[in-house]
Amino acid sequence: MVIWFNRTSCICGVLVLSKNVDLKNKAQGFSALKRREAGFSLLEVALALLVIGTIIAPIMAMYKAEMYGDRIANTRGKLAKIENAINQYFKAGNASYPCPASLTVGEGDPTHGEEGALCDDVMNMKLCTDNAWRADGDDGYCVTSTNPATAVVIGAVPFASLQLNQLDTIDSWGNKILYAVTQQQTVTAQFDVNDGAITARAYSSNVADSIITLTPSSDPDFFLLSHGETGVGAYTKEGNLISACGTDADSNDYRNCDYDNEFLSDVNTLGRINAAAGISTNARHLTPGARYYDDITRFQTSVPEGIWFPHKDFTDHIMTLSTRVGVGTSSPEESLDVVGNLRAEGNIKSDAMCNASNDCFDPELIVGTRAEMLCNEGGSDYKGVANLSNNRLSCITAMMGDGGGGTIPVDANGEPFVLPIGPSANEYSTVDCLATGELISGFTPSGDAICSPMP
Numbered sequence: 001m002v003i004w005f006n007r008t009s010c011i012c013g014v015l016v017l018s019k020n021v022d023l024k025n026k027a028q029g030f031s032a033l034k035r036r037e038a039g040f041s042l043l044e045v046a047l048a049l050l051v052i053g054t055i056i057a058p059i060m061a062m063y064k065a066e067m068y069g070d071r072i073a074n075t076r077g078k079l080a081k082i083e084n085a086i087n088q089y090f091k092a093g094n095a096s097y098p099c100p101a102s103l104t105v106g107e108g109d110p111t112h113g114e115e116g117a118l119c120d121d122v123m124n125m126k127l128c129t130d131n132a133w134r135a136d137g138d139d140g141y142c143v144t145s146t147n148p149a150t151a152v153v154i155g156a157v158p159f160a161s162l163q164l165n166q167l168d169t170i171d172s173w174g175n176k177i178l179y180a181v182t183q184q185q186t187v188t189a190q191f192d193v194n195d196g197a198i199t200a201r202a203y204s205s206n207v208a209d210s211i212i213t214l215t216p217s218s219d220p221d222f223f224l225l226s227h228g229e230t231g232v233g234a235y236t237k238e239g240n241l242i243s244a245c246g247t248d249a250d251s252n253d254y255r256n257c258d259y260d261n262e263f264l265s266d267v268n269t270l271g272r273i274n275a276a277a278g279i280s281t282n283a284r285h286l287t288p289g290a291r292y293y294d295d296i297t298r299f300q301t302s303v304p305e306g307i308w309f310p311h312k313d314f315t316d317h318i319m320t321l322s323t324r325v326g327v328g329t330s331s332p333e334e335s336l337d338v339v340g341n342l343r344a345e346g347n348i349k350s351d352a353m354c355n356a357s358n359d360c361f362d363p364e365l366i367v368g369t370r371a372e373m374l375c376n377e378g379g380s381d382y383k384g385v386a387n388l389s390n391n392r393l394s395c396i397t398a399m400m401g402d403g404g405g406g407t408i409p410v411d412a413n414g415e416p417f418v419l420p421i422g423p424s425a426n427e428y429s430t431v432d433c434l435a436t437g438e439l440i441s442g443f444t445p446s447g448d449a450i451c452s453p454m455p
Contacts, residue, residue: 068229070172071172071173071229072172072296074172075171075172075177075226075296076296076298078168078169078170078171078177078226079177079224079225079226079296079297079298080298081164081168082157082162082164082168082169082177082179082224083224083298083300085162085163085164085168086098086162086222086300087300087303087304088162089161089162090303091303091308093311093315094188095188095191095311095319096185096186096187096188096191097181097182097185097186097221097222098115098158098161098162098181098186099115099116099117099118099119099141099153099155099158099181099186100115100116100119100141100153100154100155100156100157100158100179100180100181101113101114101115101116101140101141101155101156101157101158101159101160101161101179102116102139102140102141102155102156102239103134103140103141103155103156103176103178103235103239104134104135104136104138104140104235104239105140105239106236106237106238106239106240107166107237107238109239111140112160113156113158113159113160113161113166113169114158114160114161115158115160115161116139116140116141116153116155116158118139119153119183119186119187120186120187122143122145122146122147122148122151122183123146125139125141125142125143125153126138126139126142126143127142127143127144127145127146128142128143128144128154128259128260129259130142134241139155140155140156140239141153141154141155141156142154142155142259143183144259144260144261145261148183148184148190149184149197150197150261151182151183151184151197152180152181152182152183152197152198152260152261153180153181153182153183153186154178154179154180154259155178155179156169156176156177156178156179156235157169157176157177157179157224158179166237170237171226171227171228171296172226173226173228173229173231173234174236174237175226175227175231175234175235175236175237175242176234176235176236176237176239177224177225177226178223178224178225178226178227178234178256178257179222179223179224180198180222180223180224180263181221181222181223182195182196182197182198182220182221182222183197184197185221185222193302193303194301194302196219196220196221196222196301196302197219197261198219198220198221198222198223198261198262198263198299199213199219199220199261199262199263200213200219200220200223200263200265200299201213201255201262201263201264201265202264202265202267202283203282203283211252211255211264211283219301220263220299220300220301221300221301221302221303222299222300223263223297223298223299224297224298224299225256225263225295225296225297225298226295226296226297227242227253227256227257227294227295228253228294228295228296229294230243230253230294231243232244232245232246232251232253232254232257233245233246233253233254233256233257234257245257245258249290250290251288251289251290251291251292251293252264252283252285252290252291252292252293253292253293253294253295255293256295256297263297263299264283264293264295264297265283265297265299266282266283266284266293266295266296266297267282267283267284267297308320323335324336324337325337326338326339327339327340328340436451437453438451438452438453
């Protein structure tokens with residue numbers, strides 16, 4: 001530093017020095033500002049990303065889980081809709097379930113969504129063990145056995161025959177929903193209530209996570225399933241196989257794509273299991289390994305009771321598969337239990353007419369045009385029907401004295417007959433309908449005949 005002795009020069013020297021220091025400070029500040037405008041350092045960026053990731057990661061996990069749950073719920077809704085459509089198909093006059101459609105065809109194929117034509121002919125369907133059914137131009141569905149008692153047909157949901165939109169039969173991952181059905185239940189003449197040939201399986205938590213057989217009232221008639229997110233064994237809506245089924249050693253996913261009679265249910269929706277094997281749990285297990293299983297399933301063991309449906313061939317006939325129908329009662333004790341009056345404008349047909357004690361007689365004896373009903377044997381005059389018991393009727397041919405100044409009717413053999421209306425065998429009706437030119441049409445509670453004009 002230079003010092004001038006001249007006062008003026010000295011002052012000027014100090015000023016110059018101060019100015020130089022100020023310019024240097026400004027330059028350093030401008031440089032720092034330029035660095036800030038150029039962006040964050042790598043360390044700053046890394047720290048920011050770490051903080052953002054810590055915040056977003058659980059949010060993304062929750063979002064992914066919610067989206068996955070929505071897909072499962074959406075697919076379950078479609079399975080329920082398909083089940084309802086199958087039942088509507090049944091009661092619309094078919095009295096059977098539809099045959100599966102082809103898994104291997106897509107849009108543009110004339111058979112796309114149409115039920116197969118071979119379900120009534122087990123011998124002409126391809127066996128599921130024969131991969132020829134998967135080939136282009138083949139049926140696209142198969143049967144597990146040629147034995148009608150155990151045969152199950154496996155294919156796609158016939159959405160066209162069920163009057164469903166194609167999207168109703170595609171799961172949330174864009175794949176076809178599988179439809180397996182007891183072969184006999186697809187043929188009206190062979191349909192048998194509670195006679196499914198499918199075995200439903202489920203998980204039991206009490207026996208080392210073992211798979212057990214569900215024990216509902218009957219084996220399922222049909223089984224519906226989505227192959228889940230992985231799509232192992234699934235077919236796309238274009239009819240392409242996503243991936244092969246695998247084996248038992250790979251994962252539990254194989255159980256529903258090996259095309260046999262057994263299917264693993266993802267949840268025990270019926271709540272009915274083999275009690276000795278423990279409590280059934282959710283079979284879904286998304287951890288890779290032998291237990292991996294992501295299918296979504298639904299099955300039905302029989303047509304819901306109480307469904308009335310028209311006859312397949314006679315539209316004026318109404319039918320039901322219910323074993324008991326009650327009218328005026330919530331607890332019918334007979335096949336048809338009517339509390340109150342029963343009125344029929346026309347004929348009522350029955351093999352037997354019975355009272356509460358199951359004393360019955362053949363209705364043909366009093367209904368129709370049987371000669372016994374006319375009671376005019378040997379002449380043109382009608383004779384009164386005097387006895388209806390032991391499934392037989394008798395006609396009055398004569399009257400005889402009762403030993404007390406009165407008369408009693410006599411049957412065709414000349415033997416008196418007694419109406420059992422009291423503890424004594426001699427208690428009988430003394431009303432003679434023939435005497436007034438009438439016929440006996442019934443009996444009063446006291447046992448006397450009710451007379452009605454001759455027809």
